Amino acid sequence: MPDEYTALVTALKGLTQGESPNTVKLPMAEDEWNTRPDTVSYGTVRLDFEVDALHGDNVKQYTAYEGSVDLYSLKRDGAGWVALITAALTDHCEGCWSLNSHQYERETGLFHWEWAFQVEE
């Protein structure tokens, strides 16, 4: 795992420790684990794939990975977590992330935010 990614996961999980904007805590999980249907909001963070690599001396010197942060919320405004996650991503790096999509699931009533970010090892 790249160190940058580990730091980002720690930062995102740290959001749940501090003062949250409402009484519900956000379980921020890595990879496939989620805690639906107990909570109003929950999030996942994962590395998706390798984007590019710079090779030298027959080994990979630098590797760029792309990952994504997902936020699911029953509240239209994301119960305040959107701003917190955006701030955490900006603290991590200013230019390496973007809001990839924002959509609504009619079956479950969940609002879904998806951020994509790139990290380097």
Add this chain to the structure above:
Amino acid sequence: MAFSIRVDGMNELVQKMQKLGENAAHIAAQGLYDGAGVVADKVSSAVQGIATEPFKYAKNGQKRKPSPEEKAIVMNARHGIARFRNTGVSVETSVGLQNAGYAQLGGKTVPIPKIANAINSGTSFMDKQPFMRKATSTAKAAAQAAIEKKITEEIEKYEL
């Protein structure tokens, strides 16, 4: 689903193209066609790499993978290059499933982009497999190289 690859820079080529006048847009479009082809090929191979499992209902917060039927719909849908748009300062196109139409799934008529979006972005009950994002991110360098190559070739024809 908007994943954009924007090619700018290439200062030498831009300077040469300024001399071409009306033909510049035509040459840019030819280069773009080659670059878009690279991306479309990547998308096609990424669609074939989607992992599936037999359909089941995801219960108790579990997640499911797309069923083979859903994958077959996305695979057989049109994911090609859209009509080129000349905006005056740039030439644009898109690769994707925007106009892929509708499909029959489980007795319902479902828009194909919706199925592709659920696989690509994931939902609260489906695994995320970002095939479009993977295709566009990894094809970026190859697409840019293809565009440069084609434009250089075409400019040489006019210089003779």
